[in-house]
Amino acid sequence: MAVTIEIDHARTRAKAAAATGQPVVPQAVKGPIRRLKWAILLLTLSINYVTPFLRWDRGANAPDQAVLLDFANGRLYAFFIELWPQDLYLVTGLLVLASTILILTNALGGRLWCGFACPQTVWTDLFLLVERLIEGDRRQRLKNIGTPLTAKRVIEIAAKHAAWLLISVATGGTLIFYFTDAPDLLRGFASGEISATVLTWILVFTGTTYGLAGFAREQVCTFMCPWPRLQGAIWDPEAYTVNYRDYRGEQRTSAKKAAELRLQGKPAGDCVDCGQCVAVCPIGIDIREGPNFACINCGLCVDACDGVMAKLGRPRGLIDYESWKNIERGRRAEPAVNRLVRPKTIGLTAACVALAGVITVAFGARTTASLSVQHDRDPVAVRLSNGSVRNAYTVKLLNKSASPHRYTLSVGGVTAKMAIVGNDALAPIEVAPDASESLRVTLTAPEHVQGDVVFTAREESGAAVLTARDKFVER
Structure with missing residues (x-):
């Protein structure tokens, strides 16, 4: 059975939201996937903010910052690695290797990078956390949309944007640390001795962070990023992506009505059409409508659905990480088959190993x-x-x-x-x-x-x- 990745309902939803002026307002959710996302968020933010202050002894006449993009002298330092402009072929090789790893990840689990470790996802999650702490969860934030401003609302809005700006300034300043000695620049901040060039770039990075994570959000993942546009070409029905087991969930009906139908010996689906999977989605799509190019595979809808199923005393996994092939097998009442190891993934893994080997040999063969x-x-x-x-x-x-x-x-x-x-x-x-x-x-x-x-x-x-x-x- 052929399947196409749905894009129409994502566009319709985006147009409807734009027409009403209503942004996507995701609801907070608890569960193992959400906890994993918090752990990855903490790890990635820690790496970003701490790395410029790590030291690495390279001897006399060499900078001791572990990771440094020294454009003024044409150097790229990363711990024991030092690259010159003449080593551009190594950088190109690393980019090709990263792209191949990304394609391999897509063949195994879809857009896992997008859903868990992409900077846009990480900073958007951080901004959403601040927004929830100050303005409340989804229901309260939706209620606030379009209501007259009160003193309390003005204070909340001001506090939220102030916190966003502080995070953005910290992010912009940290990015600058990667291009110059971080402790020296930090002392320059403290003494007020900052060049106009440094200040300009901090403002650029601050504005970019503030705009993309605070306002663009799902628009970046859906329309600005090129990766979802490639899904039609590299989407793999054997990859374990977030999918809805429609053969188990349909026909949708309330929990009370489902119980009555089952007592009468009639079929009833497990989906109670509560809409929690849509409410928690940071992109605002309905995964029950089928594979969608905008889905970032974050799995928050899995946590939301599992929570509802637990309250109803029904098995988890109505929405789950599952291959589309297994969804089709389930419709035919056939057992699921795990095909993570297949010619495509073996070939991509071999390509990654070969590329890594070539880059390692080329790096080792360099001379000073x-x-x-x-x-x-x-x-x-x-x-x-x-x-x-x-x-x-x-x-x-x-x-x-x-x-x-x-x-x-x-x-x-x-x-x-x-x-x-x-x-x-x-x-x-x-x-x-x-x-x-x-x-x-x-x-x-x-x-x-x-x-x-x-x-x-x-x-x-x-x-x-x-x-x-x-x-x-x-x-």
């Missing part, structure tokens, strides 16, 4: 220094009055380490005399820490010499030997 050679193009060769041929090159030595290094340059492959413009060819070349040194090098060879020339830079300590290859041309 490099040698590059560029041949002069105009002219490529000069014939001297004595008949010999001269080629000129620009040789660049790059030192990525935090200490200075001295190299001796030599050439091989052709019989030619090397000269370094402005330097003694035999003298060591010193390259400062985190710096590069460009040299103008000429090679002069007798007539009829042509072939590959190999430049070799040997470190004085013998720890590194760098090579680069180019051509020596006669004309």
Whole structure:
């Protein structure tokens, strides 16, 4: 049986809400999934706010902040990892690996990232918690919509937005800490010595947090984020996503009416149409209408439905993490089948392992220094009055380490005399820490010499030997 991911009722709900000016107001819920979400929220917020203050000793002349995006010097530090602009291929590999892991997660459990660890979800949950603590739960907040302002309501609204702004400022300030030394910038905040650039970026990050988590909320997950738009292409009916067991819940009727029907030997569904699954949904969708591209798989409707079933003395799992294939099997009264391990997930897992292996090997093969050679193009060769041929090159030595290094340059492959413009060819070349040194090098060879020339830079300590290859041309 073919199935399509429903989007129409999400659009209808969004249009209806916009027409009435009523936002999605989710209700608080208790249960194991909600407790897991609180734990993940606490963990992710702790990582975000604490990480900039962690220290990592990299030796002299290197920053000791564990995670630092040092754009001014072209560095990215993450504990023992140090990346230069030349290491962009590693960053690209990490992004590809992260995307592959996300697709694997989607094949196993749908939009789990969106529902549990996405920054939009985490900060929206935090803002909703503040809103509930100040204005009350869903019923009270809905009652407040459209009512005349009173002194109490003005105080509540002011307190809520003040708390939101404090969280947003803390978030914006913390994000800036990732781009400069956090303790130094914190001392700058305390003394009032903040540059206009830093203040501007804090305001940008503060406004973004305040707007997206305080007002946009479900609109980000439904319309602004590209991930739900991909669901039509990568949605997997074998993935364990949040689904409604309609074969058990239909036909919907009240608990009293269901009891009467069962006494008469007539079928009655377990769903009492209480609407709790819709009330707690942060997106405002009804999962009973089928798979929906806007569902972030947070599972709060599972907690809400299980709570209702417990009060009615009925089995849990009317709404549950279940594959769509098993929903179809249930309709045919067939047993559920767990197919988390299947060719698709095996292939994606193998791809993740392979990518991780390639990135690890590439990272381990990196050097802290490099040698590059560029041949002069105009002219490529000069014939001297004595008949010999001269080629000129620009040789660049790059030192990525935090200490200075001295190299001796030599050439091989052709019989030619090397000269370094402005330097003694035999003298060591010193390259400062985190710096590069460009040299103008000429090679002069007798007539009829042509072939590959190999430049070799040997470190004085013998720890590194760098090579680069180019051509020596006669004309």
